[in-house]
Amino acid sequence: MEISIIGSGYVGTTIAACFAEVGHDVVNVDIDEDIVTSLNDGEAPIHEPGLDELVEKHAGDRLRATTDYDAILETDATFLALPTPSEDDGHIDLSIMEAGARSVGRTLADKEGYHVVVTKSTVVPTTTEEVIAPILEEESGLELGSDFDVGMNPEFLREGSAVADFLDPDKVVLGSQTDRAATVLRDVFDPLVEQADSPPVIETGVREAEMIKYANNAFLASKISLANDLANICKEYDIDSEEVLDAVGLDSRIGSAFLGAGVGWGGSCFPKDVAAIVAAARDVGYEAKMLEAAVEVNDRQPVRMLDILRDHVDPSGARVAVLGLAFKPGTDDVRNSRAIPLIDALLDAGADVVGYDPVATENMRDHFPDIDYADSAAEALADADAALVVTDWDEFAALDDEFDAMTDAVVVDGRRIVSRRDGIVYESLV
Numbered sequence: 001m002e003i004s005i006i007g008s009g010y011v012g013t014t015i016a017a018c019f020a021e022v023g024h025d026v027v028n029v030d031i032d033e034d035i036v037t038s039l040n041d042g043e044a045p046i047h048e049p050g051l052d053e054l055v056e057k058h059a060g061d062r063l064r065a066t067t068d069y070d071a072i073l074e075t076d077a078t079f080l081a082l083p084t085p086s087e088d089d090g091h092i093d094l095s096i097m098e099a100g101a102r103s104v105g106r107t108l109a110d111k112e113g114y115h116v117v118v119t120k121s122t123v124v125p126t127t128t129e130e131v132i133a134p135i136l137e138e139e140s141g142l143e144l145g146s147d148f149d150v151g152m153n154p155e156f157l158r159e160g161s162a163v164a165d166f167l168d169p170d171k172v173v174l175g176s177q178t179d180r181a182a183t184v185l186r187d188v189f190d191p192l193v194e195q196a197d198s199p200p201v202i203e204t205g206v207r208e209a210e211m212i213k214y215a216n217n218a219f220l221a222s223k224i225s226l227a228n229d230l231a232n233i234c235k236e237y238d239i240d241s242e243e244v245l246d247a248v249g250l251d252s253r254i255g256s257a258f259l260g261a262g263v264g265w266g267g268s269c270f271p272k273d274v275a276a277i278v279a280a281a282r283d284v285g286y287e288a289k290m291l292e293a294a295v296e297v298n299d300r301q302p303v304r305m306l307d308i309l310r311d312h313v314d315p316s317g318a319r320v321a322v323l324g325l326a327f328k329p330g331t332d333d334v335r336n337s338r339a340i341p342l343i344d345a346l347l348d349a350g351a352d353v354v355g356y357d358p359v360a361t362e363n364m365r366d367h368f369p370d371i372d373y374a375d376s377a378a379e380a381l382a383d384a385d386a387a388l389v390v391t392d393w394d395e396f397a398a399l400d401d402e403f404d405a406m407t408d409a410v411v412v413d414g415r416r417i418v419s420r421r422d423g424i425v426y427e428s429l430v
């Protein structure tokens with residue numbers, strides 16, 4: 001099939017390369033010339049394991065990129081993989097999606113034959129039918145339901161394992177309003193489903209597909225917050241939370257994934273998506289209490305971490321090493337990293353902060369240009385009065401003698417990865 005994808009970021013590039021891998025002809029449309037050039041040169045514009053190889057293999061053949069929206073005219077279906085950030089009050093900001101839909105609509109005015117426009121981005125329920133579809137109709141002059149249809153195909157990949165997640169999904173969700181659109185979506189995904197050992201395919205409505213994505217992310221974020229709430233109780237009783245959560249996770253109704261207690265969830269999606277569905281629910285008259293509590297628990301974890309630090313060290317004037325700046329290991333992404341509220345609070349308290357991360361230092365420099373950055377964990381720890389472990393990078397689990405170079409070896413571990421031993425004042429957050 002001929003597929004066009006609007007937006008070549010984490011999702012757009014990954015799905016383009018993977019669709020090419022399963023046999024489709026794919027064109028990526030992006031407004032960023034550098035991204036387009038990079039893709040056409042066979043280089044992935046983002047770092048994801050396995051992506052470089054796929055882009056190199058298919059670029060110039062089944063995969064190409066352009067800034068010209070006219071490319072979608074030669075395709076059967078267009079996927080919108082554009083950002084859906086948060087407004088200050090948590091509501092979804094649809095301005096980029098609306099601009100993309102306008103450009104697609106204007107282009108489709110010249111389309112001969114049927115076309116399906118599929119929302120890949122995470123959008124609150126009814127967005128595709130009530131925002132995207134009317135823009136497409138207005139700009140193209142075409143009729144929804146006869147000349148073209150809309151669909152919704154939520155994405156569940158994770159940063160750091162995007163290619164593997166997309167090619168071997170737990171499920172595929174195809175939302176459509178008409179049989180004709182459902183058939184096109186099925187044709188797009190059939191080759192992938194076949195090679196992925198037939199994961200469940202959920203054929204559903206458009207707004208149901210939109211809601212499944214939020215329910216998925218809200219559930220995972222809440223599961224972590226619940227683990228954190230329980231782990232905080234364990235801490236007060238001096239009970240080992242890891243033992244408790246490991247045992248709880250063995251119940252097949254619960255499962256051990258995303259029960260990792262610690263300093264909480266960050267990243268480009270959980271925080272914005274939970275905020276967006278809470279705000280959307282409020283707009284339709286529902287107060288999503290559980291999800292609000294999940295956010296509250298998450299916001300409190302960094303505060304608890306500093307309270308524990310204060311039990312041992314007065315942060316004012318103290319040199320504090322922050323180990324881990326990325327929102328999770330395996331990425332240089334610092335968006336909504338838990339290190340951000342921690343560093344903010346440390347600076348407010350008058351601490352002298354030194355940050356270290358194996359790969360995310362340069363990105364964090366944009367947020368905090370004035371703190372010190374070390375080239376290694378050992379350098380960050382040297383002469384520090386305390387260390388906060390924020391990201392669960394494997395290399396932090398291997399630290400040992402490096403703690404001896406600290407002025408006071410006070411270690412507050414937000415991810416439970418450092419080994420306790422004599423000579424370290426070790427405190428786990430949970």
Ligand SMILES: NC(=O)C1=CN([C@@H]2O[C@H](COP(=O)(O)OP(=O)(O)OC[C@H]3O[C@@H](n4cnc5c(N)ncnc54)[C@H](O)[C@@H]3O)[C@@H](O)[C@H]2O)C=CC1
Pocket residue numbers: 006007008009010011012029030031032035081082083084096099100103120121122123155156157158159268269
């Ligand atoms: N990053 C992730 O791991 C996941 C993201 N999602 C969702 O997918 C959507 C896209 O997210 P990302 O890929 O992370 O975004 P991103 O920010 O990495 O990439 C977006 C791309 O769109 C391009 N763009 C912006 N305006 C454009 C326009 N008018 N026309 C053409 N291109 C334009 C940008 O230049 C950029 O390359 C969001 O709704 C996100 O919530 C869903 C699952 C996983």
Ligand SMILES: O=C(O)[C@H]1O[C@H](OP(=O)(O)OP(=O)(O)OC[C@H]2O[C@@H](n3ccc(=O)[nH]c3=O)[C@H](O)[C@@H]2O)[C@H](O)[C@@H](O)[C@@H]1O
Pocket residue numbers: 122155156157158159160217220224257258259260261262263264265266267268269270327328329
């Ligand atoms: O919608 C999205 O964009 C994506 O959001 C998450 O993926 P991602 O943000 O890449 O990262 P995760 O691996 O889910 O981690 C998110 C945060 O939760 C934290 N986490 C994760 C697991 C855990 O047990 N404990 C925990 O604190 C991580 O440290 C990290 O800060 C979801 O896992 C994906 O399914 C989804 O597609």
